[in-house]
Amino acid sequence: MTDAAGGGWQKGNSAVTSPKTVGRLSLYRRLLYTLQSEGEQNVFSHQLAAMARGTAAQVRRDLMAIGFSGSPSKGYDIQGLVESIGEFLDGPTRQNAALVGAGNLGKAILTYFKGRRPKLAIVAAFDSDPRKTNRAIRGCPCYPIEDLARVVRNEDICTGIITVPATQAQHVADLLCRAGVRGLVNFAPVRLGTPAGVYVEDIDVTMVLEKAAYFARQTPE
Amino acid sequence: MTDAAGGGWQKGNSAVTSPKTVGRLSLYRRLLYTLQSEGEQNVFSHQLAAMARGTAAQVRRDLMAIGFSGSPSKGYDIQGLVESIGEFLDGPTRQNAALVGAGNLGKAILTYFKGRRPKLAIVAAFDSDPRKTNRAIRGCPCYPIEDLARVVRNEDICTGIITVPATQAQHVADLLCRAGVRGLVNFAPVRLGTPAGVYVEDIDVTMVLEKAAYFARQTPE
DNA sequence: CAATACCTGTGAAACAATTCACAACATGAC
DNA sequence: GTCATGTTGTGAATTGTTTCACAGGTATTG
Ligand SMILES: NC(=O)c1ccc[n+]([C@@H]2O[C@H](COP(=O)([O-])OP(=O)(O)OC[C@H]3O[C@@H](n4cnc5c(N)ncnc54)[C@H](O)[C@@H]3O)[C@@H](O)[C@H]2O)c1
Ligand SMILES: NC(=O)c1ccc[n+]([C@@H]2O[C@H](COP(=O)([O-])OP(=O)(O)OC[C@H]3O[C@@H](n4cnc5c(N)ncnc54)[C@H](O)[C@@H]3O)[C@@H](O)[C@H]2O)c1
DSSP states (O other), X not given: OOOEEOOBOSSOOOSOOOHHHHHHHHHHHHHHHHHHHTTXXXXXXXXXXXXXXXXXXXXXXXXXXXXXXXXXXXXXXXXXHHHHHHHHHHOSSOEEEEEEOOSHHHXXXXXXXXXXXXXXXXXXXXXXXXTTSSEEETTEEEEEGGGHHHHHHHTTEEEEEEOSOHHHHHHHHXXXXXXXXXXXXXXXXXXXXXXXXXXXXXXXXXXXXXXHHHHHHHSOO | OOOEEOOBOSSOOOSOOOHXXXXXXXXXXXXXXXXXXXXXXXEOHHHHHHHHTSOHXXXXXXXXXXXXXXXXXXXXXXXXXXXXXXXXXXXXXXXXXXXXXXXXXXXXXXXXXXXXXTTEEEEEEEESOTTTSSEEETTEEEEEGGGHHHHHHHTTEEEEEEOSOHHHHHHHHHHHHHTTOOEEEEOSSSOOOOOTTOEEEEOOHHHHHHHHHHHHHHOOO
């Protein structure tokens, strides 16, 4: 099972779907695409569970959260389930994201995301280095950091990806939040302070590697 | 709080420290370094909690796991705590990691890790592209993938980082596990199958961005 | 048209993680 | 001294998540 980097608000949500379930729905969708490309029409909870490395009961619980029903004899209709997860995760309108910090990692991510999700795209990059701005990087327009607030509003950007050096991360987070962004993915090894209501997902590669090394050591063959 | 990507075995551990606690200990250590560089000697649980964006009770519980005690009047001795976390996380001997797939992301990670942790280093990279092998990439020797088993054994590598295309990830994971690696960090959007006892930490950037976008939408200002 | 087999949906139980709350204690003030 | 203050360490309560287990279905078979 996966219990990767959580994510969180400042507190105070009511009966919403848990981040864990949301994450698994994203995973299920990806697995369903694979099944579709293999020509499958239907899938049982235990099959999806095997692919996701979870349990059948958990798959059923997660699908309950989006109110999708299967049939006891055929399982779940893949096409319908993909659409249902799509409505839930993507919402009605297309969502836009911005990346701040077009360095080594930022460029890798821009390349990676190119056209990956139809309803969720990185539509702008920002950098403070004038050699990187006012041109397209990996097909994505890169603006000077000074234009952040303006572009975020014009392009209706609601999610930010932070790939600037650690020292700059809090400053950039402040800019993004002030411009109205409500969700952040932070790659800098820093715990950000954000206004209540902003969701932050940290990806701390050092922490993850230390964890893997620790548990690797716990099973010395 | 952080509940990022979990990680997991196949099942069957006894009274070990939970991955969540291990992750937070790594975070605490980083925060303690900052305090040290500011000349601090001691820290209270509530201070560390504020920096980690957690609660004081949780910090105390986590430190209980490594059996480190503070004093009611001075709090915790920073130097001693750093050493204590170090003993716990790093173990007695230096640990070595390998990275497979020296592409965009792989190169970024090699750069990032250069000399970052004294007791945990990426000592080898592997690639199948002959243009990338038999030379140093970002200061790290890059070997042909065929040499993996030999190098892993010679260099005593116990942790692997997978940054190859999704289609190759399972194959590479098999190679690593067969060579004796017991911990993996997987960046490919694939759920790996691994022998029992191997710890896998997935970093699924698409999933994380979808999660952030989802929760961003739940707070529409 | 039973009888069988195997699935879904879900209440309830089990388990895991976090937070509460307080006794025990060290320090500093006077 | 002894009192007031503010912290640690931790059992117990709480909250959150996963798993169990089974009633209620729907096809398929003979
Ligand atoms: N490279 C990795 O694999 C990796 C892995 C994990 C985490 N990280 C973290 O991600 C961040 C970026 O890493 P990197 O290796 O890409 O670094 P980098 O130095 O290659 O890139 C940083 C970029 O941010 C830009 N920048 C600096 N200050 C800025 C500001 N105030 N506003 C806008 N842009 C600004 C720089 O011009 C540069 O282009 C760092 O915090 C690093 O710790 C990197
Ligand atoms: N670039 C990103 O920011 C990003 C983000 C998240 C996830 N990922 C994932 O990380 C992986 C790598 O991404 P990338 O952008 O670096 O891709 P890339 O194509 O730039 O790099 C892949 C590298 O792997 C090597 N390779 C291919 N097959 C191999 C094999 N069998 N053995 C050894 N080496 C092999 C290639 O030669 C290449 O150097 C992909 O699975 C991608 O989905 C990338």
